[in-house]
Amino acid sequence: MEKRTIDPWKWGEYTNSAQAVEVRQPEGTLYCSGQVAIDANGQVRDADMRTQLVQTIQNVEQLISEAGYDCKNIVRLNVFTTSTAEFFTTCVDVYQNFTAKHGMKQATTLVEVKGLYQTATVELEATVVK
Template sequence: MEKKIINPWTWQDARSYVQSVEVKHVESTLYVSGQTAIDEHGISSDEHMRVQLQKTLENLEKVIREADFELKNIVRLNIYTTDSAALFENFDLFQEWINRNQIKQTSTVLEVQQLFENLKVELEATVVK
């Protein structure tokens, strides 16, 4: 087995996790840690759901592209939110992103009581190559 860790930033090191792990055998699979609306300095957003969802999608894209995978090859995308109603009010943003990138993924949407530092949405992905 061959593993490659991909971290486009350094702030996650203090939080004891990596942004993604690529595991190779015959094919390659990328497991992406939950991405949220955290900036490149590790500062969490306190904006409303739409802004947080946009930043979360941007961060997910950054990690996947940094690992040299394609968005269209996301096969699993889990969505965690503290407010399902607000998420679905802004779901057009998510659906437009899915359609634009030709993603055909399996998904689970879970409402949770709390996310890190009061964030509102988190996306966790598995990508194949």
């Protein structure tokens, strides 16, 4: 797989993402459903957004790993949250640490929504390539 990021504007260097990602000759593509802070019993962890994000990231990492892919090859990561203001004030460092840990440079969209599954406050949706 050959991956190239495109970020024509200087400000893009500070977003921990890329404006576009091109993938050539992938061996496979994994389209992940949105992941929330759900436990092994199918219950959403009733906690603050930061705690939910930590669990959600663990779920994303487990899903991608068990599918035989690597988080470093996430090319698109959509973030859905019930409050972008809360996400930026309490969670952005957790999110940035996650992307830095795996050396990701992905296309990202952040969307505030009215509600998510059960009591979830944040959801991650990933596309990964090999």
